[in-house]
Amino acid sequence: MPYKLLKRNQYLNWVGKLLDKIRVAAPVPKENRFGYAEISSPEELGYQNRYIPTLIPPKKYVFPRTELLVNYNLGDQPQAEPQKVETEPLALLGVKPCDINGLRQLDMVFLEEPIDPHYARRRAGLTIVGMDCWEPCDEYCFCESVGGLSVSSGYDLLFTEHEDDYIISVGSERGGELLAISDAVGDVKPELLEALREGQLRKFQRFPLRLSPDWHSLPLLLTGTYRSKLWEELGAKDLSCGACNMVCPTCSCFDVQDEVGLGAHCGKKLRRWDSCMLEDFAKVGSGENFRKLRAERVRHRILRKFKYQLQRYGESFCVGCGRCARACLVKIDPLKVLNELWERSQQDMPNPPSA
Amino acid sequence: MNCNADDRLYTPKLARIIQASQLTESERLFRLRFPDGEGLGHKPGQFLELSVLGVGEAPITIASPPDEDGCFEVCVRKVGNVTSALHRLSEGDLVGIRGPLGRGFPLEELKDHDLLFVAGGIGIIPLRPVIKSVLARKSEFGRVILFYGMKHPDEWLFRDEFAQWEARGADVRVTVDRPVAGWDGHVGVVTTLLAEFQMCGEMIASLIVGPPVMYKFVLLGLSAKGLRDHKTFLSLERHMKCGLGKCGHCQINGVLVCRQGPTFSYAELKDLREALLG
Numbered sequence: 151m152p153y154k155l156l157k158r159n160q161y162l163n164w165v166g167k168l169l170d171k172i173r174v175a176a177p178v179p180k181e182n183r184f185g186y187a188e189i190s191s192p193e194e195l196g197y198q199n200r201y202i203p204t205l206i207p208p209k210k211y212v213f214p215r216t217e218l219l220v221n222y223n224l225g226d227q228p229q230a231e232p233q234k235v236e237t238e239p240l241a242l243l244g245v246k247p248c249d250i251n252g253l254r255q256l257d258m259v260f261l262e263e264p265i266d267p268h269y270a271r272r273r274a275g276l277t278i279v280g281m282d283c284w285e286p287c288d289e290y291c292f293c294e295s296v297g298g299l300s301v302s303s304g305y306d307l308l309f310t311e312h313e314d315d316y317i318i319s320v321g322s323e324r325g326g327e328l329l330a331i332s333d334a335v336g337d338v339k340p341e342l343l344e345a346l347r348e349g350q351l352r353k354f355q356r357f358p359l360r361l362s363p364d365w366h367s368l369p370l371l372l373t374g375t376y377r378s379k380l381w382e383e384l385g386a387k388d389l390s391c392g393a394c395n396m397v398c399p400t401c402s403c404f405d406v407q408d409e410v411g412l413g414a415h416c417g418k419k420l421r422r423w424d425s426c427m428l429e430d431f432a433k434v435g436s437g438e439n440f441r442k443l444r445a446e447r448v449r450h451r452i453l454r455k456f457k458y459q460l461q462r463y464g465e466s467f468c469v470g471c472g473r474c475a476r477a478c479l480v481k482i483d484p485l486k487v488l489n490e491l492w493e494r495s496q497q498d499m500p501n502p503p504s505a
Numbered sequence: 506m507n508c509n510a511d512d513r514l515y516t517p518k519l520a521r522i523i524q525a526s527q528l529t530e531s532e533r534l535f536r537l538r539f540p541d542g543e544g545l546g547h548k549p550g551q552f553l554e555l556s557v558l559g560v561g562e563a564p565i566t567i568a569s570p571p572d573e574d575g576c577f578e579v580c581v582r583k584v585g586n587v588t589s590a591l592h593r594l595s596e597g598d599l600v601g602i603r604g605p606l607g608r609g610f611p612l613e614e615l616k617d618h619d620l621l622f623v624a625g626g627i628g629i630i631p632l633r634p635v636i637k638s639v640l641a642r643k644s645e646f647g648r649v650i651l652f653y654g655m656k657h658p659d660e661w662l663f664r665d666e667f668a669q670w671e672a673r674g675a676d677v678r679v680t681v682d683r684p685v686a687g688w689d690g691h692v693g694v695v696t697t698l699l700a701e702f703q704m705c706g707e708m709i710a711s712l713i714v715g716p717p718v719m720y721k722f723v724l725l726g727l728s729a730k731g732l733r734d735h736k737t738f739l740s741l742e743r744h745m746k747c748g749l750g751k752c753g754h755c756q757i758n759g760v761l762v763c764r765q766g767p768t769f770s771y772a773e774l775k776d777l778r779e780a781l782l783g
Contacts, residue, residue: 219515222558228599230558232516264749267510376778403753406515406746408561417559419515426753434744435563435585438717440757440779450756458759 152326153338154318156309160334161316162192167331168241172277175211176243177204186210186242195243202287203471207399208242208249209256212272213423219268219406220419233418235271241328244281247301248293248471252399253278254304258463259402277324280308286357290472292485295361298469300350310346317346360485362492365466368456375491376449384487385445387480392425394451394474394482400459400467403431426451452487514749517556517601523576525595529660532627533592534568534580537600545577545605549612549634550740550768553604554748555579555591563587564745564755564763567605570634570641580630580662606748610635610712610738610768618710618736619647621702623723625654625695625715629662631740631767632714640673647708649675654695654715656682695719699726710736717742720781724771734772741767741780 156164168174169190177184178196184204189195222230245253260269280301286294293299301308306325309316317338320326329335363371395401405424410417425431427448432441441447459467468484475483524536539545545553547567556562563585569578583592594600612635620639624632632651639646651670655661658681671677678698680691691698695715704727711732713723720739727737743755745763755762758777765773774780 220517222601224559228519228558230516230519230556230601232512232514234512260751262750264514265510266749266751267512267514270510402751404747404751405754406562406752408556408559410559414559419556419562421515421752424752424754431754432744432756434742435588436582436742437584438742440743446779453758454753454756458756461759 152320155338156316164332165192173240239275241277248469250304251469278305280305282310290475293470294357296466296470372457381445381449384448388444392427393477395425397473519599544575547605548609550609551605556601557590560590561587566631570637621711622651623713625719628714651677652698696726704730714740737771
């Protein structure tokens with residue numbers, strides 16, 4: 151993978167040039183935190199390369215909270231036509247490794263056959279410019295424990311701070327072209343690249359593993375603890391508010407609804423983010439509810455991230471960003487849930503036979 | 506980035522209701538056809554997403570066998586918004602169709618087998634296309650046995666077709682849950698019909714469709730008779746909202762019913778703890 155170099159004091163200059171070419175969205179200060187928003191000048195860039203993950207993940211640019219899917223006419227000549235996704239190309243700046251992984255995992259779901267046309271068109275117009283992390287964000291993040299601290303794909307450009315420079319990993323041709331708009335971008339000397347690699351290895355020491363079991367073994371742990379009492383305890387605490395789903399970078403569930411225009415001449419089908427924590431999520435027309443209890447829904451959410459999707463796609467579908475735990479009013483934290491299941495499973499282990 | 510996506514993935518194709526008949530107090534049968542004459546191209550056991558424009562969309566099992574002159578049927582119980590709106594439509598009206606979706610019953614793998622069908626209530630609907638397809642080529646299969654249970658004789662779906670199925674060689678037994686004035690047939694839940702049934706050999710397959718509680722008892726009843734997990738097939742009802750494996754609503758543990766089902770062998774289901782009650 152090719153690498154390029156840009157002086158850190160040239161970064162805003164490059165962003166300015168980028169803004170002449172393409173729409174740009176980046177984390178900007180919002181309600182004491184950060185939120186992705188479009189910017190029109192480099193000065194609006196709110197983050198100083200270190201920010202706690204945004205309130206809402208950048209998935210909103212490829213999988214909007216509400217998306218118009220179909221328009222139709224009622225009346226004498228009913229007709230239904232797909233809504234064309236017309237979107238100007240967009241570059242996302244400052245995307246953390248956890249969010250790069252989140253977007254990559256949404257690709258796995260939506261671009262798997264049958265390819266979701268609305269997602270595919272938005273994604274085709276998206277350029278992902280990552281910003282690598284050197285420090286854990288706060289007590290909620292645990293990307294290192296789910297294999298997400300370093301990324302090697304899923305971005306067009308990945309910036310890594312190194313002293314006065316950014317060393318930039320070029321992940322795609324499109325990324326390379328967008329970098330080339332600035333004369334300040336140069337090549338990286340091999341010894342600098344070597345120093346960066348050493349630094350990255352040392353970085354892992356600053357992110358101690360906080361998940362007791364190895365993430366690869368989570369499907370096994372979650373199979374063995376399916377009937378654990380912990381699920382009932384969590385169900386008793388849980389509020390079924392769905393905030394965890396709304397802020398999750400890999401939650402991809404949605405509802406499809408019809409809306410009729412005034413006068414009932416036309417209507418549309420929309421999809422909206424949905425939440426597996428809500429009571430009606432698994433309810434069918436006849437009234438049967440297949441996940442009626444909160445405990446069942448809490449368990450489903452955890453198992454979907456750490457077992458079902460993991461087994462289907464080969465990686466943890468929790469990227470360890472900590473958003474759900476930060477957002478949870480009753481402080482249900484997946485890291486703590488998994489560690490507690492692990493603790494209890496250790497206690498339940500029968501003693502080995504004495505010699 | 507791949508943009509070879511089908512832009513019409515979520516867009517229903519309009520089909521015309523060419524016949525609508527009230528089968529029972531709450532179930533109505535609709536015969537549909539696309540105005541361009543194109544067939545649906547489905548397999549027995551598959552489903553479709555049916556839109557009543559202006560109201561919404563619901564997953565509905567396909568009630569007819571393939572290739573009926575470009576026509577296909579759905580038999581719908583009035584339970585929610587979409588199905589109630591559908592019941593208000595009549596001949597000539599248009600509905601939206603997406604599909605066929607999901608996996609049908611593996612009929613070709615069941616050739617030369619004796620086939621036991623167990624249906625409870627509206628569970629007969631997804632089995633009807635299988636029964637009709639099998640009876641149309643009866644020489645390719647062994648015995649065809651149908652056990653049908655319902656709460657009340659008034660709920661008997663496709664009643665006039667049962668005689669035709671018998672005439673074509675099916676062994677049909679019908680039961681109602683409790684005694685009812687005017688009913689002189691078998692009384693008792695559908696599992697009571699299993700008592701006199703003998704199952705022997707490898708070449709027998711069961712296809713079971715009914716409410717969740719029925720599965721448990723029929724499977725229990727059949728397991729005492731040497732049921733083979735990989736030759737026992739069920740169809741599960743879940744809320745397949747998108748039908749494309751994306752929206753997450755129909756997920757049972759790690760399985761997406763809309764893509765990997767809705768028909769499953771019992772071998773595929775028995776370790777899925779959310780699949781069958783209890």
